[in-house]
Amino acid sequence: ADAQAGRAKATQCQACHGLDGKSKLPEAPHLAGQLEQYLAKALKDYKSGARKDEMMNMMAKPLSDADIANLAAFYSSLKP
Amino acid sequence: ADAQAGRAKATQCQACHGLDGKSKLPEAPHLAGQLEQYLAKALKDYKSGARKDEMMNMMAKPLSDADIANLAAFYSSLKP
Numbered sequence: 001a002d003a004q005a006g007r008a009k010a011t012q013c014q015a016c017h018g019l020d021g022k023s024k025l026p027e028a029p030h031l032a033g034q035l036e037q038y039l040a041k042a043l044k045d046y047k048s049g050a051r052k053d054e055m056m057n058m059m060a061k062p063l064s065d066a067d068i069a070n071l072a073a074f075y076s077s078l079k080p
Numbered sequence: 081a082d083a084q085a086g087r088a089k090a091t092q093c094q095a096c097h098g099l100d101g102k103s104k105l106p107e108a109p110h111l112a113g114q115l116e117q118y119l120a121k122a123l124k125d126y127k128s129g130a131r132k133d134e135m136m137n138m139m140a141k142p143l144s145d146a147d148i149a150n151l152a153a154f155y156s157s158l159k160p
Contacts, residue, residue, distance in 0.1 A: 029118040033160060038109040051131060080113060080160035 001036075001066075006074025009067050012059065021078040033080030040072035081116075081146075086154025089147050092139065101158040113160030120152035 007019065016025045021032025031039065045051035046060035047068070063071070087099065096105045101112025111119065125131035126140035127148070143151070 023115055023118075026115065026117050027121075029115055030113065030160070033110065035103055035106065035109055037106050038103075041107075080110070 001069035001073035003070065003073040003077045005066075006070030006072070009063075009071055010074055013071070016055075017075070021075045021080075030080065031075040032078035034076055036072045036076035039075055040068055043068040043071060081149035081153035083150065083153040083157045085146075086150030086152070089143075089151055090154055093151070096135075097155070101155045101160070110160065111155040112158035114156055116152045116156035119155055120148055123148040123151060 010017070010019055014024075016023070016028035017031050018024050021030060021034075023030050042051065042056075043060050043063060046053060046056040047063055049057060060068075090097070090099055094104075096103070096108035097111050098104050101110060101114075103110050122131065122136075123140050123143060126133060126136040127143055129137060140148075
């Protein structure tokens with residue numbers, strides 16, 4: 001996975017999760033330093049709808065598998 | 081919420097999440113320092129089944145609202 005590409009993609013995520021992976025909203029979890037595998041699974045489940053959240057289902061819908069892997073690599077690489 | 085009571089309750093969670101909130105298994109997310117509101121929502125959704133995970137649905141089933149609040153207070157209080 002390519003954390004650099006993940007960082008570019010994360011410009012869409014930063015409003016709630018920040019580019020530092022620190023939550024910017026009470027509902028949004030911190031992502032910095034989270035398990036890469038866990039982040040990828042969350043995005044996969046939000047994309048497939050296996051995990052329901054209005055905002056995240058919408059955000060994850062257009063993501064490719066590569067986007068998901070890169071975003072997971074990026075956010076897990078950040079210092080919590 | 082009572083983080084001390086949450087710590088006692090977390091003895092059931094430590095195998096995967098640790099009492100330090102650091103993941104002990106590749107599938108289990110880090111919980112230390114996570115948003116208290118997010119942790120409570122996750123447990124609530126695992127308890128109700130709104131969020132599906134075999135292990136977590138089983139673990140959350142017996143939890144009371146107080147248990148959920150205390151666990152969320154405990155894990156969010158830990159240093160990530």
